[in-house]
Amino acid sequence: MPQLEVKGLDRSEWGSSIVRLHQSHRSGIERYDVARITNTSDRSRSYDAVLLGHDDDSAIYMAFDTRQALGVKKNAQLDFELKALGWFDKLRWYLRTPDPRIFIPAWLAIWSVGLGVVGIVLGVVSLFK
Template identity: 45%
Template sequence: MHRLKIERLPSNDGGRLLVRVHKQYRNGIDRYGIAELRNAQNEKSVRVLVLGHERDDAIFMPYDIRTALGVKKGGDLEFSISPENWYGKLRWYLGTPDPAVHIPAWIALIALVLSVLGLVLGGLSFFC
């Protein structure tokens, strides 16, 4: 478990649903990795996009993530962070409220389903 002060995201990240935390607290999660961030005090968790930050004394997050975790800006967060598997990543991409992320994800999923359907129908035409 780690304990860091909660601060708001830098202004250039405004409107984005991501968390910035120093590399030493990311448990090997790469830049732009999807992770589960869990508040150790109330066990609330949220899937987040993780980026780095130079400061190692704070975790930076927007209002929506803070409210999902049940914490306030300026307070402390005792947290654990763990990487998501492929299913968790897919759920994040399809379920994030950011339209710049979920709309292309849904388009890609629909295209994949239609492609598989086309392969199945094409394969059946060879055998029938």
């Protein structure tokens, strides 16, 4: 990947688990898909985030927490690698992300599916009694 300048997100997006990146640098990963961003100068630093677009093809836009996790500062150059997450890693990300706008609905969905399965099992058991 090319080195891109790191910039901050707009104030309205502070605290979000998103990274804004021009389509030409997304390695074929679709918009709104969850990907792992790895700092290639320090491979131990990576962060999972939703990729969104931006018109600026010379910069990558990310929130403070993402910059901290990747070990970069604003206006610095970042050489990075992107990898799309599989379905299990996406599910784990949805449940573990610090963004309450994402993890609360994810946990509600998990509980709903679990209770639905329990209801089906109890319904089937009651048919045989």
